[in-house]
Amino acid sequence: MPxxxxxxxxxxxxxxxxxxxxxWLAAGRLLSSGRKVVLVYRSEGTYPMWPxxxxxxxxxxxxxxxxIDDTGLGVNEARTLLEEVGIECxxxxxxxxxxxxxxxxxxxxxxVWPAWMYAEREPQDLIIVGMxxxxxxxxxxxxxxxxxxxxxxxxxxxxxxxxxxxxxxGPLRFAxxxxxxxxxxxxxxxLSTALAGTDxxxxxxxxxxxxxxxxxxxxxxxxxxxGREVHEFGTLSPSVGGIRxxxxxxxxxxxxxxxxxxxxxxxxxxxxxxxLRDGRxxxxxxxxxxxxxxxxxxxxxxxxxxxxxxxxxxxxxxxxSLTDFEAVGYRSVGEFAESKIxxxxxxIAGWHPNRDFNGGAMLASTVEQALLMIEETA
Amino acid sequence: xxxxxKADACIKCSLCVTACPVYRVDLEFPGPKALGPDWWxxxxxxxxxxxxxxxxxxxxKACEAACPVDVPVAHLIAQHKSIEQKxxxxxxxxxxxxxxxxxxxxxxxxxxxxxxxxxxxxxxxTAWPTPSPVNLNxxxxxxxxxxxxxxxxxxxxxxxFDSASLAAAIAVLSAxxxxxxxxxxxxxxxxxxxxxxxxxxxAEKMAKKAHDVVSHELGNVVAVxxxxxxxxxxxxxxxxxxxxxxxxxxxxxxAEFLDEHRDRVPDPVPPADSIIVxxxxxxxxxxxxxxxxxxxxxxxxxxxxxxxLDCCGAAGSYAFKREHSAVSNKLVQRAGRYPGxxxxxxxxxxxxxxxxxxxxxxxxxxxxxxxxxxxxxxx
Numbered sequence: 001m002p003x004x005x006x007x008x009x010x011x012x013x014x015x016x017x018x019x020x021x022x023x024w025l026a027a028g029r030l031l032s033s034g035r036k037v038v039l040v041y042r043s044e045g046t047y048p049m050w051p052x053x054x055x056x057x058x059x060x061x062x063x064x065x066x067x068i069d070d071t072g073l074g075v076n077e078a079r080t081l082l083e084e085v086g087i088e089c090x091x092x093x094x095x096x097x098x099x100x101x102x103x104x105x106x107x108x109x110x111x112v113w114p115a116w117m118y119a120e121r122e123p124q125d126l127i128i129v130g131m132x133x134x135x136x137x138x139x140x141x142x143x144x145x146x147x148x149x150x151x152x153x154x155x156x157x158x159x160x161x162x163x164x165x166x167x168x169x170g171p172l173r174f175a176x177x178x179x180x181x182x183x184x185x186x187x188x189x190x191l192s193t194a195l196a197g198t199d200x201x202x203x204x205x206x207x208x209x210x211x212x213x214x215x216x217x218x219x220x221x222x223x224x225x226x227g228r229e230v231h232e233f234g235t236l237s238p239s240v241g242g243i244r245x246x247x248x249x250x251x252x253x254x255x256x257x258x259x260x261x262x263x264x265x266x267x268x269x270x271x272x273x274x275x276l277r278d279g280r281x282x283x284x285x286x287x288x289x290x291x292x293x294x295x296x297x298x299x300x301x302x303x304x305x306x307x308x309x310x311x312x313x314x315x316x317x318x319x320x321s322l323t324d325f326e327a328v329g330y331r332s333v334g335e336f337a338e339s340k341i342x343x344x345x346x347x348i349a350g351w352h353p354n355r356d357f358n359g360g361a362m363l364a365s366t367v368e369q370a371l372l373m374i375e376e377t378a
Numbered sequence: 379x380x381x382x383x384k385a386d387a388c389i390k391c392s393l394c395v396t397a398c399p400v401y402r403v404d405l406e407f408p409g410p411k412a413l414g415p416d417w418w419x420x421x422x423x424x425x426x427x428x429x430x431x432x433x434x435x436x437x438x439k440a441c442e443a444a445c446p447v448d449v450p451v452a453h454l455i456a457q458h459k460s461i462e463q464k465x466x467x468x469x470x471x472x473x474x475x476x477x478x479x480x481x482x483x484x485x486x487x488x489x490x491x492x493x494x495x496x497x498x499x500x501x502x503x504t505a506w507p508t509p510s511p512v513n514l515n516x517x518x519x520x521x522x523x524x525x526x527x528x529x530x531x532x533x534x535x536x537x538x539f540d541s542a543s544l545a546a547a548i549a550v551l552s553a554x555x556x557x558x559x560x561x562x563x564x565x566x567x568x569x570x571x572x573x574x575x576x577x578x579x580x581a582e583k584m585a586k587k588a589h590d591v592v593s594h595e596l597g598n599v600v601a602v603x604x605x606x607x608x609x610x611x612x613x614x615x616x617x618x619x620x621x622x623x624x625x626x627x628x629x630x631x632x633a634e635f636l637d638e639h640r641d642r643v644p645d646p647v648p649p650a651d652s653i654i655v656x657x658x659x660x661x662x663x664x665x666x667x668x669x670x671x672x673x674x675x676x677x678x679x680x681x682x683x684x685x686x687l688d689c690c691g692a693a694g695s696y697a698f699k700r701e702h703s704a705v706s707n708k709l710v711q712r713a714g715r716y717p718g719x720x721x722x723x724x725x726x727x728x729x730x731x732x733x734x735x736x737x738x739x740x741x742x743x744x745x746x747x748x749x750x751x752x753x754x755x756x757x
Contacts, residue, residue, distance in 0.1 A: 041666075044444035048396035164405055168412065172395060176402045212402070213712070238396045251686050257675075259668035262443055297446055 011283050012038040014374065015274045017265050017311070018290030018298070020045030021242070022345025022363040024249050026288045028081045029371060031258045038259045038282060040274065045246075046296065050359070051208060051234025052241030053100055053113035054078055057358025072111070072361070074368025079112045085252040087245060088115040088216075096121060101205055101233040103136050105145030108357050111364075114241065116215050118205040118231035123150040127198055129191070129206040129230075133161030134174055136236045137207055155202065157194040162186055174209035175240045184211070184218055188225050200228055208232040208240050215244060265311050272340050286340040286374050293329045293347040294319070295354075312336070326352035333369040340377055342370035379421075379457050380578060386422075387447045388415030394441035394451050399659070399689040400434055403708040407431050410441035414454035421458075428462040434705055435459070436693035437574035438659035439611075453620065459576025471499050475695040476575045478534035479567035479584075501703045505734035507539040507726065526555060528635075529599045529627070531592070532562040533609040534571075535726040543605055543726070546748035547632055551603070553753045554642040561595045561602070562588075570612040571694050573620070585612070585621045593626045602629045605744060607661035607724040608694060615664055631661065633669040633724060633743045640676055646750035652681035653746075654716060656723040656732060659689040670722055673743055677750040685713045685721070685732070692731035710735040722746045 016027040019041035027039045054075060079089050091112045092098040098119045099107035113119050126146070130139030139156035147154040162177055163186065177183040187210075195204065210218045210232055222230050234241060254260070263276035274282040289311065291298020299316055300308045307316040307328050317328040329349035333342055344366040346353070353359035394410040395401055401409040413432050420426045432455065441451040464472070474480075495502035512532065528551060536544050544560070551558040569585035596602070604610035610631045617623040636643055655670045674682045691709030696702050710731055717737035723729050724743055733740040741749065
């Protein structure tokens with residue numbers, strides 16, 4: 001007797017395993033190219049910890065050990081997808097360098113960023129807006145670091161804590177409040193007081209809490225009421241920018257025929273067949289593993305430091321210290337290409353975005369390579 | 379308190395908070411991390427009292443689905459709810475609402491009208507269901523052979539308020555050449571309502587009783603088909619994971635069953651081009667999204683959109699409780715208004731709430747299919 005609901009067979013052109021930025025980018029691009037895609041995930045990915053731009057790192061330093069220069073691959077395609085799901089983006093032209101601003105006042109190279117985000121080419125005069133009660137909002141320290149040795153002026157101001165605020169409020173709660181009508185008018189009146197009398201030629205950067213659903217409307221309203229443009233810089237986690245993007249990507253994916261399945265992948269077998277722990281099985285043309293490797297929990301680290309991949313039933317290597325993390329992972333996107341399994345994002349050894357600030361370049365590039373190989377094998 | 383696996387595994391990443399729908403609309407709500415794992419650690423240490431706001435959790439389980447280390451966040455919050463001090467009238471109300479297998483009692487009260495509602499701490503401003511009890515003697519047929527026999531699980535809501543969906547399901551399954559048998563003729567409840575309300579021990583007792591009845595009534599069926607996503611998730615996953623009850627037969631939702639047996643579905647004629655889909659929070663947390671979208675495609679709709687809500691705020695009896703009025707309305711109002719548009723969702727109470735607040739014409743998956751394939755429905 002068939003065991004329906006347990007041994008469900010559902011066919012897909014590609015099964016993507018994971019729910020972080022690399023998984024969504026792969027799944028979204030495949031769907032956009034007309035493939036039938038199923039995204040299988042165990043839990044939430046790291047989008048809510050990511051401000052939302054495609055960070056570039058330093059192209060000269062990226063992946064010193066890589067045999068090919070793959071920084072910059074897939075960036076245009078990633079932007080196209082973001083725009084398709086309704087996120088207006090900006091992009092540096094060839095040869096140009098743009099930088100986003102971190103909450104500690106560092107400048108970080110970027111290649112594509114949502115229109116709501118602050119990015120500059122050269123250091124420029126700036127007003128940094130702080131928010132009282134927002135964790136890690138430190139406009140004075142941020143300003144001090146930012147202007148150091150750059151010959152620019154960086155002014156700061158601080159908005160008071162919002163009405164109803166308590167010490168448990170994080171960036172997401174600020175954003176939910178500013179998303180409401182009451183929150184938006186509070187913000188605009190506070191901003192207009194705080195910015196009164198400041199030099200209108202200065203750009204204004206504010207923490208990334210300008211709503212979740214109504215961000216564009218809020219920014220337009222600020223521009224109309226205050227007569228100046230305001231952009232956001234990413235906060236520490238949780239990151240409202242990533243939540244905004246994932247929300248839009250997820251809705252777009254669902255209504256355009258993408259399917260998501262919650263479950264734990266037990267194994268990927270020849271076929272390829274993706275088996276879930278609860279017995280469901282998915283038959284597919286190719287598998288994209290975007291499980292995050294060590295950092296995302298897709299690999300198990302055992303107490304003796306050995307690293308194991310439970311999906312492919314493989315020993316991956318050994319870690320003795322945190323500095324080994326970059327070296328442990330699949331050796332390349334196409335290491336298992338013959339089995340029609342492709343690995344993307346943080347699962348690939350050699351990328352070290354925590355050190356190199358190039359997470360965006362990593363996922364754009366690895367996804368691009370995987371998609372080209374899927375195209376070839378199809 | 380019942381010990382739960384991985385109760386103490388929280389790594390404080392806050393992803394559960396980013397996934398929580400109530401946290402977004404209720405600025406007083408402390409969020410799943412504070413109410414679940416954080417509270418649990420303090421309770422284990424010093425038996426701290428319940429935190430204000432714990433009752434506002436809808437038990438949608440989005441937090442649990444988000445957790446990277448499998449902390450039973452929603453179940454910890456359910457235990458947290460169980461120590462909340464409440465006035466007698468609310469305790470009585472919760473007792474009644476956590477026994478939906480006795481829904482004929484509130485169904486009778488509904489006929490009395492809404493003026494009494496505030497006295498019982500019920501929400502008089504929300505739409506209530508209209509009693510429409512199933513005639514269980516007429517429902518279902520005898521099987522003709524083992525390999526075409528399926529069981530339809532009659533949940534409490536369907537039993538008292540939604541005979542139309544059961545009739546539609548039976549008509550559709552019959553048109554597909556199956557012999558549907560109705561289980562749960564006896565008034566049983568899977569325990570979902572008690573569990574969501576934090577009446578954990580009671581939920582377990584009810585689940586065990588229902589499990590006994592279902593196992594006893596179950597013949598040699600191809601599948602047990604559910605009509606309500608919350609009961610589906612409860613029977614499919616909670617019975618095993620929370621109460622250790624083995625599945626006697628594969629459990630599958632009506633929409634998934636049709637998807638798997640699409641070759642047997644008669645040619646559909648959709649009544650319109652477009653349809654809006656709302657997959658309830660519990661179905662998404664349990665299995666992922668897509669079954670209703672797939673069903674709409676199968677029925678021939680060409681413009682399919684999603685309501686885009688994680689939780690609509692109905693959450694079983696949640697929206698009917700007076701103190702949840704504002705939050706449950708805010709949750710659904712994020713979707714906007716869709717007067718007169720056809721909308722399909724996989725839970726009856728969610729359907730009422732969504733219909734009232736969006737103006738949409740809401741149908742269940744079974745009603746949708748019956749409508750599209752023109753099955754005769756009589757019950």
